[in-house]
Structures are given as C-alpha cells and as structure tokens.
Amino acid sequence: MRMRLAATGAIAVALAAMLSACAPVDPEDAAQRAVVGGALGATLGAGLGATFAINPLLGAAYGAKGGAELGAAAGAATAAERPTYEPIAVPAEAVIPGFYDNWPPGYHLPPGNSEAQPPHAG
Numbered sequence: 001m002r003m004r005l006a007a008t009g010a011i012a013v014a015l016a017a018m019l020s021a022c023a024p025v026d027p028e029d030a031a032q033r034a035v036v037g038g039a040l041g042a043t044l045g046a047g048l049g050a051t052f053a054i055n056p057l058l059g060a061a062y063g064a065k066g067g068a069e070l071g072a073a074a075g076a077a078t079a080a081e082r083p084t085y086e087p088i089a090v091p092a093e094a095v096i097p098g099f100y101d102n103w104p105p106g107y108h109l110p111p112g113n114s115e116a117q118p119p120h121a122g
Contacts, residue, residue, distance in 0.1 A: 016034070024114075028115020029079045029080055030075075030076045030079035032077075033075035034072040034073075034075045034076040035072070035075070035079065036075055037071035037072050037073075037074050037075020037076070038068045038069075038072035038075065039071070040043050040069045040071050041067035041068050041069070041070050041072065041074070042061040042065075042067050042068035042070015042071065043064075043067070044071070045062075045064050045065070045066050045068065045071075046060040046061075046063050046064035046065035046067065046120050047060075047063070048063050049061070049062055049063020049064065049066075050063065055121075064113075071090055
C-alpha cells in the first residue's frame, strides 16, 4: 500500500514538473506557489494521515511533512512562465486624424458647464 502511494506521488510530481520544465519561470511566482502548495499539501496530508493511520497523531505529523514537501514541489513546478513584452512604437501623429476634434454625432455642449469647449467647426 505504501509503495503504491509513493509511486503515485512520484508520478504526480513528475507530471507537475513537466508542465513548466521548458519555460523560463518568474522566480517570485514560483516562490509564492511553493508556499501555497506547501500549506495546502500539509493540510491535506495531515488530514489524510490522521484519517488513515492507526495512531492519528503520528499519522497527522507524517502526513503534514510529506504533504508539505509534495505540495511545495508541485507548486514550484507549475509556476507560470515569465511574461515577455514587445515594445510598442508610438506614432508621431494621431492614428485617426481629427478623431478627437469634435463632439460625437448626436451630442451637444452640456448645459450650464462654462468650462466645456464647444466642438470645432469643420
């Protein structure tokens, strides 16, 4: 039984590691995922250990340790890759000339607002 559980855990960690093995990973995201994965793994491991062990206290202790290790490994292995941004060329002139020069069709100068400029003629 323990060997089957260990083999299943090893396969799960190997599959999780393959998800982001070839991508450059953001180190901050990997660290945060490892912490969250460790906490969730420890909680789940303690619950399962206490449920299925003969001695619930020892089962919870061993389950929390193993669950935290597996959860942290899975969390770090499944981190998202680092985003890449291409530079955007800013045009020297407006893309649509005259787009902001007038009020939209059907709109008029707001009443009672002395600061609003009337639309340009043209």
